[in-house]
Amino acid sequence: MNRQTFCLLVAGVVASGGAFRLSAQQTGNMLIRDATVLTASHGTLAHTSILVKDGKIAAIGGGLTAPAGVPVIDATGKFVMPGIIDEHSHSAIDGGINEGAPAISPMAHIKDVLNPHDVNIYRQLAGGVTIIHVLHGSANAIGGQDAVVKLKWGAPVEEMLYPGAPQGVKFALGENPKQSHRFLSEGGARYPAVREGVENVLRTSFNAARLYEKQWDAYHAALARGEHPMPPQRNLNLDTLVGVLQGKILVHAHSYVSDEILMLLHVADDYGFKIRTLEHGLEAYKVADALKAHDVAVSTFADNWQYKLEATDGIAYNAALLTQKGVRVIINSDSDERARRLYQEAAKAIHYGGATEEQALRMITLNAAWALGIDKTVGSIDVGKDADFAIFNGHPFAPAALVTETIVDGKVYFDRAQDLAQRKTPAEYEKLFKPGSGFFGGDEERDALQQRLAAAQTGGNQ
Amino acid sequence: MRMCHWLVPACLLLAGVVQAATCPGESYAIRNARVLPVSGPALPRATVVLCQGIITAVSPDGPVPDGAEVIDGAGLTVFPGFLDAYSQYGLPPAQAGPPPARGVSGPPLRPLDAVAPNDPALYLTPHPVGNTPQRRAVDLLNPQSDLENVRAKGITSALVAPVGGVLQGEAALVNLRGPYPSSMVIQPDVALVAELRPQRGFGRYPSSVMGAVAVFRQDFLDAQQYEQAESIYQQASERGLPRPAYRSSVVSLLPALDGKQPVIFLAGDDNAILRSLRLAAEFKLRPIIAGGTQAWKVTPALHAAGAPVLVSLQFDPANKDELGTEELKKEQDENAANAARLAQAGIPFAFTSEGLKPKDHFLSRVRIAIAHGLSAEDALKALTLWPAQILAVDHQLGSIEPGKIGDLVLATGDPLAEGTQVRMLFIDGQPLPVHPESPKKDMKNKQKKTDEAGPPAGVNAVTLGATQ
Numbered sequence: 014m015n016r017q018t019f020c021l022l023v024a025g026v027v028a029s030g031g032a033f034r035l036s037a038q039q040t041g042n043m044l045i046r047d048a049t050v051l052t053a054s055h056g057t058l059a060h061t062s063i064l065v066k067d068g069k070i071a072a073i074g075g076g077l078t079a080p081a082g083v084p085v086i087d088a089t090g091k092f093v094m095p096g097i098i099d100e101h102s103h104s105a106i107d108g109g110i111n112e113g114a115p116a117i118s119p120m121a122h123i124k125d126v127l128n129p130h131d132v133n134i135y136r137q138l139a140g141g142v143t144i145i146h147v148l149h150g151s152a153n154a155i156g157g158q159d160a161v162v163k164l165k166w167g168a169p170v171e172e173m174l175y176p177g178a179p180q181g182v183k184f185a186l187g188e189n190p191k192q193s194h195r196f197l198s199e200g201g202a203r204y205p206a207v208r209e210g211v212e213n214v215l216r217t218s219f220n221a222a223r224l225y226e227k228q229w230d231a232y233h234a235a236l237a238r239g240e241h242p243m244p245p246q247r248n249l250n251l252d253t254l255v256g257v258l259q260g261k262i263l264v265h266a267h268s269y270v271s272d273e274i275l276m277l278l279h280v281a282d283d284y285g286f287k288i289r290t291l292e293h294g295l296e297a298y299k300v301a302d303a304l305k306a307h308d309v310a311v312s313t314f315a316d317n318w319q320y321k322l323e324a325t326d327g328i329a330y331n332a333a334l335l336t337q338k339g340v341r342v343i344i345n346s347d348s349d350e351r352a353r354r355l356y357q358e359a360a361k362a363i364h365y366g367g368a369t370e371e372q373a374l375r376m377i378t379l380n381a382a383w384a385l386g387i388d389k390t391v392g393s394i395d396v397g398k399d400a401d402f403a404i405f406n407g408h409p410f411a412p413a414a415l416v417t418e419t420i421v422d423g424k425v426y427f428d429r430a431q432d433l434a435q436r437k438t439p440a441e442y443e444k445l446f447k448p449g450s451g452f453f454g455g456d457e458e459r460d461a462l463q464q465r466l467a468a469a470q471t472g473g474n475q
Numbered sequence: 476m477r478m479c480h481w482l483v484p485a486c487l488l489l490a491g492v493v494q495a496a497t498c499p500g501e502s503y504a505i506r507n508a509r510v511l512p513v514s515g516p517a518l519p520r521a522t523v524v525l526c527q528g529i530i531t532a533v534s535p536d537g538p539v540p541d542g543a544e545v546i547d548g549a550g551l552t553v554f555p556g557f558l559d560a561y562s563q564y565g566l567p568p569a570q571a572g573p574p575p576a577r578g579v580s581g582p583p584l585r586p587l588d589a590v591a592p593n594d595p596a597l598y599l600t601p602h603p604v605g606n607t608p609q610r611r612a613v614d615l616l617n618p619q620s621d622l623e624n625v626r627a628k629g630i631t632s633a634l635v636a637p638v639g640g641v642l643q644g645e646a647a648l649v650n651l652r653g654p655y656p657s658s659m660v661i662q663p664d665v666a667l668v669a670e671l672r673p674q675r676g677f678g679r680y681p682s683s684v685m686g687a688v689a690v691f692r693q694d695f696l697d698a699q700q701y702e703q704a705e706s707i708y709q710q711a712s713e714r715g716l717p718r719p720a721y722r723s724s725v726v727s728l729l730p731a732l733d734g735k736q737p738v739i740f741l742a743g744d745d746n747a748i749l750r751s752l753r754l755a756a757e758f759k760l761r762p763i764i765a766g767g768t769q770a771w772k773v774t775p776a777l778h779a780a781g782a783p784v785l786v787s788l789q790f791d792p793a794n795k796d797e798l799g800t801e802e803l804k805k806e807q808d809e810n811a812a813n814a815a816r817l818a819q820a821g822i823p824f825a826f827t828s829e830g831l832k833p834k835d836h837f838l839s840r841v842r843i844a845i846a847h848g849l850s851a852e853d854a855l856k857a858l859t860l861w862p863a864q865i866l867a868v869d870h871q872l873g874s875i876e877p878g879k880i881g882d883l884v885l886a887t888g889d890p891l892a893e894g895t896q897v898r899m900l901f902i903d904g905q906p907l908p909v910h911p912e913s914p915k916k917d918m919k920n921k922q923k924k925t926d927e928a929g930p931p932a933g934v935n936a937v938t939l940g941a942t943q
Contacts, residue, residue, distance in 0.1 A: 106685075107684050107750075108672070108673065108684025108687075109673060109684060109686075112680075112681060112683045112685055113678075114678050114679055114682040115680050120686075120692075121683065121685040121689045122685055122688065123685060125684075125688040126683075126684045130745075169749075203678065241707055241710075241711065243704050243707060243717060244703050246700050247693075247697075249692060249693050
């Protein structure tokens with residue numbers, strides 16, 4: 014399938030004037046009737062309905078009926094799973110995913126540069142994704158701060174940021190922080206230039222953060238004594254690191270090789286902070302006991318390895334082996350493209366290592382929610398949680414299954430039937446783009462989709 | 476008259492009515508011209524009197540001061556000189572600042588024992604390249620640069636802004652005459668200029684937009700800290716406190732931080748505009764958006780922030796080479812309708828040459844904006860009175876009213892009509908001949924000689940409109 018065809022299939026475009034359900038006038042109330050519900054927390058429920066009130070799950074059961082005026086999605090024969098959470102994404106970022114010039118960049122903040130118009134948001138909705146964890150890249154031993162984004166396509170940035178999510182920060186070990194700007198920086202090689210230097214950066218940075226914390230403690234103590242002390246200088250880098258030391262900011266650490274993973278755990282122990290997630294962690298299976306003891310989740314690929322030196326010892330059984338050891342495992346995308354089919358990636362944990370269906374399901378839902386500190390409100394189908402669902406026309410782990418609707422906070426944000434009805438023809442697309450100028454997509458595809466949304470909001474809805 | 480200051484209203488009255496017949500200095504009177512004051516209705520036949528650089532009278536048939544040089548404006552239209560609300564006229568080419576010293580493009584992280592242990596910030600704060608809020612346009616002005624072609628478009632004054640870095644420096648309002656840098660300056664430090672974009676060159680901090688936001692935020696945190704420390708230091712009854720460290724880059728942010736000076740954010744697309752407005756709100760700054768190609772998409776946010784827009788006349792989208800003809804036309808049309816939509820939404824705006832190359836046409840693009848729904852009246856205001864209001868110099872510039880600076884254009888017809896030719900300019904009340912906008916027209920060499928020297932002898936009673 015070439016890229017143009019792919020785009021046509023994934024994202025149909027432009028209002029054709031018909032009725033349209035994806036409306037801002039949706040209330041967040043609905044009944045999903047008679048589905049097979051994959052709860053991710055308490056098994057699979059056949060012939061079950063889900064009542065949604067004000068964007069939250071109000072009831073789950075067999076004989077539910079819709080109150081007057083509440084729309085019904087007939088899911089007879091369909092499968093409903095919790096909205097998929099992509100724990101490692103770089104989608105929807107404006108102006109560079111790395112602040113790679115300095116050795117550490119926790120002053121940088123993904124929330125400042127989110128692009129709510131990124132067409133990948135819509136494409137990922139089409140793959141059942143409802144939340145993405147947007148991370149800084151891995152150019153720095155300590156990178157920028159993250160954003161947890163609900164894929165409310167068409168809403169402004171402020172409404173997409175998930176309010177309950179604690180702040181997180183990216184760390185990176187190994188080749189990426191070592192090689193980034195190693196030779197090419199204008200001012201000379203950026204530190205570190207060897208992998209051991211990463212540990213030095215971490216320790217030096219947290220030594221500085223401890224001193225900085227003491228300065229502020231002394232300042233606040235003097236204020237409390239009624240004195241008029243000079244305020245210390247605020248430092249955005251050190252603010253973030255103090256947040257890590259105090260356990261307020263979660264650490265998501267890009268890592269591959271087992272000895273470096275152990276190094277990171279030692280550093281964290283020495284300074285008294287926790288690592289929340291290992292990103293990638295291709296050798297995590299070698300140190301599963303240590304990870305279990307430190308309560309660290311591993312967010313990895315299903316069967317993707319050998320793509321660089323550090324990934325040599327990756328195995329497809331990583332996810333299943335870690336799961337057997339009691340480690341929380343997440344399957345992530347790290348890719349705009351793979352993010353659309355994470356349900357197939359999770360299924361590979363069953364194929365390769367014999368994970369159970371629910372274990373595999375949690376790898377793209379509840380475990381990811383835990384990694385982000387939001388498992389109390391999303392990640393499974395339980396009463397009281399956010400009404401985020403992916404509805405499939407078959408079992409999500411069956412290769413031919415397709416997402417038919419994706420629901421965020423009780424509102425339909427992707428509807429396959431509507432999408433199909435409103436796609437442009439290839440001839441119509443060619444009016445928008447010079448032949449050979451690359452693939453369809455980008456701003457124009459996005460604009461067309463948003464025009465459709467706007468048309469729906471101004472009365473084109475049913 | 477010499478005792479009068481033009482800011483004193485009583486003096487204006489004296490100058491305009493009672494004592495119009497005398498002027499202690501250089502004086503000009505343009506008679507029989509059609510006058511568009513912009514601040515009021517058009518006067519079909521009027522006299523404009525300039526005395527010592529200031530407009531002293533505008534009236535249907537007012538007295539002319541003794542000894543004034545009289546210009547017969549018959550057949551000509553007089554309107555205020557255009558104010559280009561964001562430009563680099565008269566400034567040296569953009570400088571990104573000196574390259575960082577070897578080894579410090581990132582923080583020079585070293586083992587702790589090599590570092591002053593009680594100053595952690597020292598070695599964890601990268602130095603942003605080119606970031607120079609203390610750089611002042613007034614210190615960079617070069618009146619010898621090619622201002623003739625700018626003046627030929629009817630532009631007599633401009634906001635000129637240094638370029639480079641995230642915090643780029645202090646923009647100044649200048650006239651485009653000279654002859655000295657000091658005589659160009661109308662208002663120094665009118666606004667602080669910022670752009671949230673990465674710096675060119677591999678390994679230069681910031682290398683990303685989010686890094687640029689962090690640079691901006693850190694600098695304003697530094698300014699807040701300095702202000703607080705300075706206040707504690709000044710108020711301390713007991714001595715013995717360390718004095719706050721003086722840094723010109725920090726101190727130069729204080730007027731903006733205190734709301735005394737607006738901050739111009741260069742921002743084109745809707746995300747960049749919203750990002751700038753969020754950052755302005757974080758520090759309670761007074762934002763002005765410059766460029767603002769997609770400002771029409773975010774008018775509610777602009778309205779809420781009270782942010783005016785300095786609208787670029789560059790209508791081509793950044794990715795124009797990738798677009799098919801239909802889509803390209805659609806986007807150009809959207810961008811050309813930007814001003815009309817802002818007018819409709821009640822967002823204050825002014826036109827700028829931001830994004831245009833020096834040789835690009837200026838007024839023809841204003842006509843394109845008019846063709847996309849902007850009224851001709853609003854278009855003229857967006858080149859005169861509105862930029863003056865947005866930049867808080869409307870007591871000096873922007874309309875033909877007694878008391879304002881004598882920046883006038885004498886042209887062969889309506890200011891924005893196609894084919895109108897600028898015949899003569901007054902800047903600071905001084906006459907300047909002008910080239911036609913098209914370089915193919917003759918007179919170029921002739922006028923070049925006279926331009927620096929001021930008006931040729933015998934300019935009295937020249938009938939400029941006769942060649943129409």
